[in-house]
Amino acid sequence: MSGGLDIRGLEKALAGQPVLRGVDLAVRPGELVALLGPSGAGKTTLFRCVARLVRPDAGRIRLGGAESAPDLARLEGAALVAARRRVGLVFQQFNLMRRLSALDNVLTGRLHGLPLWRAALRRFPEAERQAALAALDRVGLLSQALVRADRLSGGQQQRVALARVLVQNVSLLLADEPVASLDPETAAGVLGLLREIARERRIAVLVSLHQLDYARGFADRVVGLGRGRVLFDLPPAGLEEGHLRTLFAPPAG
């Protein structure tokens, strides 16, 4: 499968202030790219543009690599909804429906296309339930399938969110600070799982992080985003003190 994510010249202003000033970024299938940058660098805005929760002002976003692939930045209406299904988003706060079971939360990844009466009666076809259980098994939570989401630990909740993305059969996974609310050991577990999923499913994974150690330990490439631009794009081994100083330096003038 060819594909991945290809962003060119992405620009976005919020309340008149430019936040993204021409971002170029590519993530290949099976690759985990860490997005590093100080808060306010535009990481979340970049994610929200790619997930099309907001509309970019300029630039293009291609999923699937080929020049013929539709430009996600320009899609609207039903075509946008359909294209968005191929994009999974994982959040810092996990964002599960708190009173639903882990299994039901995973099943929401398959909710589109389900007949309305089945949604109302909560009766998913057996094949869909099996797929959801398999996804929970993959993230190591099969035994917790029927536990309410708010009874799970933070790391477990993030794993359920990952399983939800898995059953959605995405080709791109965006994770916005997915481990910022987790302790170091749990965080490493979740990031390891993200990397495995990228490899197994040939999914392009873009993860924003604010800790260098995690980026070094788990990413195939590290992209530095500062003041709305890509400042460097390197393999983790190539990362040096100087790069980080540029990234986290106070804005000049």
Add this chain to the structure above:
Amino acid sequence: MGWLLLLGLAGFLGTCLWLVDASPARLAAGLPRLAAWTARGWPPDFSEWDALLLRAGETLAIGTLGTAFAGVLALPLSILAARPLTPSPLLRQPVRLLLDGLRGVDGFVFALLFVAAVGLGPFAGMLGVLLHSAGSIAKLWSEEIESADPGPLEAVAMTGAGRARIALFAVLPDRLPAMTSTLLYIWEFNVRASTVLGVVGAGGLGQELKAATDLLQFDRVFAILILVVLLVTGIDRLSALIRRRLA
């Protein structure tokens, strides 16, 4: 500024006093009468206990069915009125206007109209309760849906499912305990309100109450009031118990 405000408030309250035609002298004259009646009310007359119990049952039925049917009516209305779930913001405003209208007219007034339309009795009472509380329930439910954390909703929306599926599978089940608690609260309120619906001929204990006061049978009035208090506090306790379990 503060003085002016205080002066304005005093003027407003004074006007209100004049409007209600408040008269301490009349209160002083009336109190002994009330005391005499109360004295005549003892011992309470439960001789027709079977008729009274039937009326109490009617009151309970009016409040319960009125609330249940109102809930059925309120569910689609609350979805249309809730910002994250409504299929169109253009639809949301007229629906909210309708809900405010239903809430604005008391169940008592609706019952009065229904007595004229479908005749005397508890059926008219139930319809009145239903119409008024459908507005209240839908309004409260839509607010409960709107107060839900937007993050999980955004996450579910990202799966590309439509609003109807999201509402049915994810949002309503997640909000169900809060919504049930609201419904129970309205139920308590409606059983209490149904005790007086009989005054306009809409069935229940109120009907006996009106007949007894009209005939100055104060021992019977006393018996009815005891039943009202027992019924209302019983329902309040039961509802509070269930609501605690839901929390």
